[in-house]
Amino acid sequence: MHARSAAWLLSLIIAGAAAWGYTIVTSEFDAAGAPxxxxxxxIGAAGVLSIFLFPHLKQGRTLQLAIWLPAISLRILLLPAAPSDDVSRYLWEGQLVNEGMSPYAQTADSESVRAYRDAQWALMNHKDQPTAYPPLSELSFAVVAQVAYHSLAFKLLFVFADLLTLAAVLRLLQLRGIALQYSGFYALSPIILIAYAGEGHFDALMVAALAWGVWAAADGREKLSSFLVAMATGVKWISLPLLPFVIWGNEQSKEGGVFAIWTALRQRSPHLFIALLTLIFPALYFWESLPALFEGLFRFGGTRSFNGPVYDIMLLGLNLPRAVCSSLVIGLLAVVCLWRWSLRGRCTLDAHVRWILGVLIVLSPTVHFWYLGWVLPFVCLRPSLPWIILSLTSGLYFLVWSNEIWGLSVWQRWGLWSPFFLALIYEIWSTRGRVMFPIRRTLGESVTISIIIPTLNIVDKLEGALSCVAQQTLQPIEIICVDAGSSDGTVALAKANALPVSVIESEQGRGQQIATGIAAASGSWVCILHADALLSPQALECLDRSVSVDPEVCGGALGQRFADNHAELLPIEVLNDGRALFSRTAFGDQVQFFHRMTALRHQLMPAQPLMEDVESSWRLRETSGFVFMNQPCEVCHRSWNASEWFTRFRLVMSLVSRYRFARLRSRGQAEALSHSLYREYYKCGK
Structure with missing residues (x-):
């Protein structure tokens, strides 16, 4: 068995053992929290590691099985865990609806429903509080309770919805040409596994409808998208701010004022009608008692709080009145929604979902660990270090069961939230804020790809590089070999090839050669292929799909795997993937690509002999969107031989670190340093 496959299986076994361990220690819902x-x-650490260790499989049934089998197995292992006390409320309120009573008409401890008190009622929490679940949720509870008055029935329904969400995530990743294993950030997350299979929270229904609604919008099925996002809102109110983006998000009227509003309403009236009908129809069943629902919403959102990072700082740190805290977070959320609204039509729907739901989680007075499941499906489309870290540190939530008083201490809350905010600060700092305000291309422009190959005496490798381009399912419009004075027949080989290859000359230095090639290219996109790298057959097709969908993306990298499967090379591959994904820094052998006009306008490729790949990555992330697609090419491992593995690793880390410190001072100092680093690098032997 290959080292990567063995390590991947081991990580999944560890995740499975931890999942079964959770089931064993959670025989009761209020079991000790530390275990x-x-x-x-x-579970979380092993799941994330398995994503980076995912075997290099061809598209097809084997790849799908490698994703679905671990996801289903982990959920089965967690099904026997004790359910949340929320499930008892679902069951009991579903029974009330089946008996023709409205759960909004009274609280659970009311004398009018004494006759319905049973074992599930006894397990319920907050019996004195009015319910805040929307009508569609209550009708869903009634259907399940009618079929089987048991918590397992709800768990099975929610796991089914959870797996539907995974299917939607896979569709979205495929639509964008991004690696399907990124779905593991959702499918293998302990938040998702424990929230739905373990505890049985109904949020799975909302997330499934929302994920498929985003897919429908991406696939051009706008009316279906309006229906599904309205369904999500009908299950849980937090999707409500997203509805306008689904109904009117792509409308960019050239008119102004009242006429523009009237035109938008008229054009999108079918979508609005579908959304309103989806929300209103279930509410008719509870029409007489429906006003009490709004009291429940107010009581839940305005009189209680738990683990809300921003809300707690205002309430407990600044001692502001609760009404003031609630007003401030509502105002902040409104500002974010207006900001995203100003970007409608220029961003994908999933980008709006990530921002709005993410900010809603951070600003919410109450944040339970399963709330993070709202945003994780969409994190898969653009993996983000802050959210991945929070999906691990949120395990501290369970310490509430070990504390003398139900709740988290100040230090526990700091441990849960501070890594998230530190990673968020790094992400904003490293991109100079462009993660929030990237330069956007015009969506819908034709995608044409030019391949640029920098060459210098590589006749023995160039034929393989050209051959892999010839096998692409989507052909580039041109191949440009930028030669720096080869004397071994490289130029003759390039000119004799049957592909549309042109050869131009440049001064020596990979950065200079690539910059010359970008200036000479005629494609709207340029892909930088090193001569010792072999693209997978679908590489350019995946690139085309990715950049055609998301106007925020102006560059990125495909990925890299070594030709030989030696165990000592696996850490290098994992580190390279992690660096490219989370710090937006790619090496040249990971096959960088750029939007050509953006690259020229902002001088993304520096004319320097070494670290041109690192520097161009940093310039790109400081300018616009970067995507690491993880569609790896195959590269030679000769410079990473086992006998000198650590020596080379130390050399690379030393060079990159020194360049990083110089770059912190100025671009000029970093560029000057690159020349001495170049001499040191090749003196030690590449």
Missing amino acids: RALCFVV
């Missing part, structure tokens, strides 16, 4: 937190973190 549960430990199992949570182990």
Whole structure:
């Protein structure tokens, strides 16, 4: 068995053992929290590691099985865990609806429903609080309770919805040409596994409808998208701010004022009608008692709080009145929604979903760990270090069961939230804020790709590089070999090839050669292929799909795997993937690509002999969107031989670190340093 496959299987076995361990220690819902937190973190760490260790499989049934089998197995292992006390409320309120009573008409401890008190009622929490679940949720509870008055029935329904969400995520990743294993950030997350299979929270229904609604919008099925996002809102109110983006998000009227509003309403009236009908129809069943629902919403959102990072700082740190805290977070959320609204039509729907739901989670007075499941399906489309970290540290949530008083201490809350905010600060700092305000291309422009190959005495490798381009399912419009004075027949080989290859000359230095090639290219996109790298047959097709969908993307990298499967090379591959994904820094052998006009306008490719790949990555992330697609090419491992593995690793880390410190001072100092680093690098032997 290959080292990568063996390591991947081992990580999944560890995740499975931790999932079963969680089930064992959670025979009761109020079981001690420390063992549960430990199992949570182990599941999460092993799950994330398995994504980076995912075997290099061809598209097809084997790849799908490698994603679905671990996801289903982990959920089965967690099904026997004790359900949340929320499930008892679902069951009991579903029974009330089946008996023709409205759960909004009274609280659970009311004397009018004494006759319905049973074992599930006894397990319920907050019996004195009015319910805040929307009508569609209550009708769903009634259907399940009618079929089987047991918590397992709800768990099975929610796991089914959860797997539907995974299917939607896979569709979206495929639509964008991004690696399907990124779905693991959702499918293998302990938040998702424990929230739905373990505890049985109904949020799975909302997330499934929302994920498929985003897919429908991406696939051009706008009316279906309006229906599904309205369904999500009908299950849980937090999707409500997203509805306008689905109904009117792509409308960019050239008119102004009242006429523009009237035109938009008229054009999108079918979508609005579908959304309103979806929301209103279930509410008719509870029409007489429906006003009490709004009291429940107010009581839940305005009189209680738990683990809300921003809300707690205002309420407990600044001692502001609760009404003031609630007003401030509502105002902040409104500002974010207006900001995203100003970007409608220029961003994908999933980008709006990530921002709005993410900000809603951070600003919410109450944040339970399963709330993070709202945003994780969409994190898969653009993996983000802050959210991945939070999906691990949120295991501290379970310490509430070990504390003397139900709740988290100040230090526990700091441990849960501070890594997230530190990673968020790094992400904003490293991109100079462009993660929030990237330069956007015009969506819908034709995608044409030019391949640029920098050459210098590589006749023995160039034929393989050209051959892999010839095998692409989507052909480039041109191949440009930028030669720096080869004397071994490289130029003759390039000119004799049957492909549309042109050869131009440049000064020596890879950065200079690539910059010359970008200036000479005629494609709207340029893909930088090193002569010792072999693209997978679908590489350019995946690139085309990715950049055609998302106007924020102006560059990125495909990925890299070594030709030989030696165990000592696996850490290098994992580190390279992690660096490219989370720090937006790619090496040249990971096959960089750029939007040509953006690259020229902002001088993304520096004319320097070494670190041109690192520097261009940093310039790109400081300018616009970067995507690491993880569609790896195959590269030679000769410079990473086992006997000198550590020496080379130390050399590369030293060079990159020194360049990083110089870059912190100025671009000029970093460029000057690159020349001495170049001499040191090749003196030690590449």
